[in-house]
Amino acid sequence: MAQIGYSKxxxxxxxxxxxxGTIENPDGHGKxxxxxxxxxxxxxxxVEDDVITDIKFQTFGCGSAIATSSMVTELAxxxxxxxxxxxxxxxxxxxxxxxxPQKMHCSNLAADALHEAIKDYESKKETTERGTxxxxxxxxxxxxxx
Amino acid sequence: MERVxxxxxxxxxxxxxxxxxxxxFLEGSCGNPSSLHSVGLEAKHLLEDARAKVAxxxxxxxxxTIIFTGSATEANNLAIKGGAxxxxxxxxxxxxxxxxxxxxxxxxxxxxxxxxxxxxxPVDSTxxxxxxxxxxxxxxxTTVTSIMYANNEIGTIEPIKxxxxxxxxxxxxxxxxxxAAAGYLPVDVQAEGIDMLTLSSNDLYGxxxxxxxxxxxxxxxxxxxxxxxxxSGLRSGTENxxxxxxxxxxxxxxxxxxxxxxxxxxxxxxKLIQALLMIEGAYLTGHPTKRLPHHASFRFDYIExxxxxxxxxxxxxxxxxxxxxxxxxxxxxxxxxxxGLKHEEAHGSTVLTLGRLNKVEExxxxxxxxxxxxERLRKLSPLSSRxxx
Numbered sequence: 001m002a003q004i005g006y007s008k009x010x011x012x013x014x015x016x017x018x019x020x021g022t023i024e025n026p027d028g029h030g031k032x033x034x035x036x037x038x039x040x041x042x043x044x045x046x047v048e049d050d051v052i053t054d055i056k057f058q059t060f061g062c063g064s065a066i067a068t069s070s071m072v073t074e075l076a077x078x079x080x081x082x083x084x085x086x087x088x089x090x091x092x093x094x095x096x097x098x099x100x101p102q103k104m105h106c107s108n109l110a111a112d113a114l115h116e117a118i119k120d121y122e123s124k125k126e127t128t129e130r131g132t133x134x135x136x137x138x139x140x141x142x143x144x145x146x
Numbered sequence: 147m148e149r150v151x152x153x154x155x156x157x158x159x160x161x162x163x164x165x166x167x168x169x170x171f172l173e174g175s176c177g178n179p180s181s182l183h184s185v186g187l188e189a190k191h192l193l194e195d196a197r198a199k200v201a202x203x204x205x206x207x208x209x210x211t212i213i214f215t216g217s218a219t220e221a222n223n224l225a226i227k228g229g230a231x232x233x234x235x236x237x238x239x240x241x242x243x244x245x246x247x248x249x250x251x252x253x254x255x256x257x258x259x260x261x262x263x264x265x266x267x268p269v270d271s272t273x274x275x276x277x278x279x280x281x282x283x284x285x286x287x288t289t290v291t292s293i294m295y296a297n298n299e300i301g302t303i304e305p306i307k308x309x310x311x312x313x314x315x316x317x318x319x320x321x322x323x324x325x326a327a328a329g330y331l332p333v334d335v336q337a338e339g340i341d342m343l344t345l346s347s348n349d350l351y352g353x354x355x356x357x358x359x360x361x362x363x364x365x366x367x368x369x370x371x372x373x374x375x376x377x378s379g380l381r382s383g384t385e386n387x388x389x390x391x392x393x394x395x396x397x398x399x400x401x402x403x404x405x406x407x408x409x410x411x412x413x414x415x416x417k418l419i420q421a422l423l424m425i426e427g428a429y430l431t432g433h434p435t436k437r438l439p440h441h442a443s444f445r446f447d448y449i450e451x452x453x454x455x456x457x458x459x460x461x462x463x464x465x466x467x468x469x470x471x472x473x474x475x476x477x478x479x480x481x482x483x484x485x486g487l488k489h490e491e492a493h494g495s496t497v498l499t500l501g502r503l504n505k506v507e508e509x510x511x512x513x514x515x516x517x518x519x520x521e522r523l524r525k526l527s528p529l530s531s532r533x534x535x
Contacts, residue, residue: 006456011460014453014456014457017526020525020526031528035529036488038450038469038478038489038490041528042528058526058527058528060449060450060527060529061453062451062452062469063456066453
């Protein structure tokens, strides 16, 4: 039942997490972890012109799971999706003034959840673009036919 | 906010009366009890005084039945390894419940690696040992069976007297780890038929750095630590007289005040359990009635124990958890898994243990803190938003 020491910044984010909640009709949604393992994170993003304009999270997990989720949302907000994809576990941990070694997997999960949300956005975008292109082509064909 | 310490199962503050008693050694002679001169004899006197007081707490036959060690962990190692290795001619089997402390389970696993058979006895969902299974697995080759008096994580008290009958009917020695129970329950090694019993100084409000193993007259052990032959040859090394003298005084106070103090804590415990079970998705872990008088342990749906601990610490209330996230291995507590909790359930564990400094007036503060903590963490949790809180 040992407790592990956290930095002040981890505790600050744990007690006052930023961007908590969900987004209705998000442009991207990421979910990683598993309650069986003790960590589950969900990330929601709104994107305009490939820039993350809004981001929300919900987390089931320990102190560092909550703090890293909060930190990753703070880092990613306002960022271009390509840049946000480059956020690593080490970025999250160092922004929090470090994590105990056995807690590093938490920062991994937080970055993973963000990346999953961005991938979801990218794949939706692709579908939409394909859809729009197809529509355009349909339109042209229609025009042609008429 | 004033501190409300609720982690007496992990560590207890030293009783000021104990400190007053034991500090005479540090301020005075600091002799070695093995020396024959007068300074050595002063230390020897403190050591033997402590031995008698500890023997009295558990109704040992005489003071010689008490072997002082450096910790309860060391006492458990001595009982298990010392008992199994010394009695190998009788057989190479050992047994323990699945909810023993790791300082019992790990020496047993080491024996297993060295050719011993280890039988782990299951417990039911309240943590009560399965007596039928116990009777089934024990044989004349089982030299040491280790069953704790009461569990530190879920508070369940085991039926030691019944267990003793089975152990002595089927196997050889019964070792009882009474670290969590001594000082709260009237342990009687003779009436309960115990061959070896582990005690911890710190768990009796004594100084850290001392433990003791009661060894019934006639029980044969092999030392784990070899050297100058202190403690009847069973634990070499100069005794930690300050800690041991303190442990003795702590045992004396515990014996004197136990009945009244346990009654006081039990009332507080019941109030706490009643109030916290009103929270939706809160469950008691361990036995509802056969539990340590100061022990209230729970699990909460949708949230994780380390978060609960950290959040309550911000209210200046200190609790414990058996959640994986607070352990070095990131595995949930083996005790919670042994009582049949699923991993995701074990993660929500919170243990509140009361002690001498707690007052009944603190109950509303504690209840408020738990409620606020559960509410806040559930708002953060993706699990609770999907289901009705």
